[in-house]
Amino acid sequence: MQPQDLMLMLFGTYALDEGVCLGAGGIIDTLGRAGVSAHATRSTLSRMVGRDLLHRRRAGRKMYFGLTERSSAILRDGRARIWHDGAVNDRWDGTWTLLSFSLPESMQRERHDLRSRLAWSGFGRVQGGLWIAPGRVDAAGIVSSLGLKAHARVFFARAEETTDIAELVGDAYDIAEVGARYEEFLRRWDGAQTTGAQTTGDPLAERLRLLAEWLDAIRRDPRLPVEHLPTGWPAARAQKVFRALAEAYREPARAVAGDLLETLPLSSPG
Known part of the structure; x- marks a missing residue:
């Protein structure tokens, strides 16, 4: 496991929605129990601050770290995926969400971010810029949050009877x-x-x-x-x-x- 993954699990369990920051010393001791060195933990904390996943707060001579709005949203999404949605989809209504997008070569970072968000949300690529996901997924919200609304189109559809779903799934995932x-x-x-x-x-x-x-x-x-x-x-x-x-x-x-x-x-x- 990467130190950041363990760090997020620590904050998601003991800081998310608790209204608290966690002390640096305790964070270092806790991750040390999981096999992460003090140096690696400090470096991870600094990187996460730089990526707007944590913010620093000093109280006297001690340093504390708290979640940002961005990391809180990520952790709430993960919490819902783990405890609410689960890993088994046995209530599918036959609907697919289709997303078509086209981004210029100059927007490689935006393309990477979009693909990462789509993969997390259950999308697989059928061909080119056409992606599908089972059920009704808020794909419009995803592209809007990344500022890419003008580059994408979203549809909800059902497969025609002659469509080979097994082949479709095999191609996309x-x-x-x-x-x-x-x-x-x-x-x-x-x-x-x-x-x-x-x-x-x-x-x-x-x-x-x-x-x-x-x-x-x-x-x-x-x-x-x-x-x-x-x-x-x-x-x-x-x-x-x-x-x-x-x-x-x-x-x-x-x-x-x-x-x-x-x-x-x-x-x-x-």
Whole structure:
């Protein structure tokens, strides 16, 4: 796991919607338990401040870090994906969202940002600038938030009966790669205490790793309808393992975090 992934899981669990900043010392100690060096943690904090994901606050001789509006929105989106949407789409109504866009070569960064947002939202590329996603997705909101409304068109549609959905899905998505992520997650976490997986026995570190690895597993999953997935698709079993372990670690991790993390209310004077 990258230090930033663990950092986001830490802030998403103990700072998001809590109205607090986290002390630098506790952050360093916590990520140290997960195998991140103090130097790497400090560098990650600085980079995240530079990317408008965290802001610094000084109180006396101590430094604290809080979430920005941007990172809070990212974490709320991730929280909804993890706990509300889930990894299994068994309530599909047959609708597809289609997005067509065309960007000039001079807008390579914007193209990269758009593709990243589309992949997170379940889109796959059919051909050229035509992307699809199952269900009704707020594609207009995505392109508008990136300032690209003038370059895109959004449609909602249903496939005609003669359309080979299996072929369409195979063209737009790398199903094997998505499935491999869930299989890797299961190898790491399913029966972690009996299969030889390397665990530290530290509930806080383990829960942060668990959350970060699960988010990595679902990050590129378009949540395709179950009827268009291979037999024995591993997402449901992986989700069951994740939720059971997340709940088992929850209170022990919170107790450890309570001893390690020093907080500063957002409303406190700097």
